[in-house]
Amino acid sequence: MGDYRVGLGIDVHAFADPVEGRELVLGGVRIPSERGLRGHSDADVLAHAVTDALLGAAGLEDIGHYFPDTDERYRGADSLQLLGEARRIVGGDWAVVNVDVVVICERPKIREYREKMRENLAAALGVEPSRVSVRGTTSERLGFTGRGEGIAAQAVCLLERIGGG
Numbered sequence: 001m002g003d004y005r006v007g008l009g010i011d012v013h014a015f016a017d018p019v020e021g022r023e024l025v026l027g028g029v030r031i032p033s034e035r036g037l038r039g040h041s042d043a044d045v046l047a048h049a050v051t052d053a054l055l056g057a058a059g060l061e062d063i064g065h066y067f068p069d070t071d072e073r074y075r076g077a078d079s080l081q082l083l084g085e086a087r088r089i090v091g092g093d094w095a096v097v098n099v100d101v102v103v104i105c106e107r108p109k110i111r112e113y114r115e116k117m118r119e120n121l122a123a124a125l126g127v128e129p130s131r132v133s134v135r136g137t138t139s140e141r142l143g144f145t146g147r148g149e150g151i152a153a154q155a156v157c158l159l160e161r162i163g164g165g
C-alpha cells in the first residue's frame, strides 16, 4: 500500500464593513457582493483552508508560518498564488490525490461559482479539476455564519508519496 497522508484545513474570515470597499474573493473568483471579507491578503477563506489542508497533509507548518500577516509582501496578496507557493514548498515527492472543501455561509450561494473555483484551485495545485471538489452549505442561520458575520471553510487534502521517503 502507498504512503498516503491526509490534512485538514479550517479558516474563518469576518465580513468587512461595506465602506471598506473590500472585494469578496472565494476560490479565486471575484463574487459580486456589497461586502468583502476582512484580511491582510485578499481574504480568500476557501483558498486558505485548502492551503492549510495541503500543508497539514505534508506535515509542515501552518499557512501563517509561511505567509505571515505581519509581512507587507502579503498585503492584498492573491491567495491562489500563495496556494501555488505552498504546493512548491510541499515539493515533488508528494502528489495531490484529491482536495475536498466546504464553504459555510448563507450567502453567496456557492453553486453557481463552484466550477470556476475548482478550476482555479486545481490550476494552483497543478492537478486536474476532477481532483478538486468545492461545495457550499449553510449553518441553518445559526452562529456567526448564519448571522452573516463571516464565512468559514473546511478542507481536506490527501497526498500520496511518489518520491523521496
Ligand SMILES: [Zn+2]
Binding pocket: 011, 012, 013, 039, 043, 044, 045, 048
Ligand atoms: Zn484566512
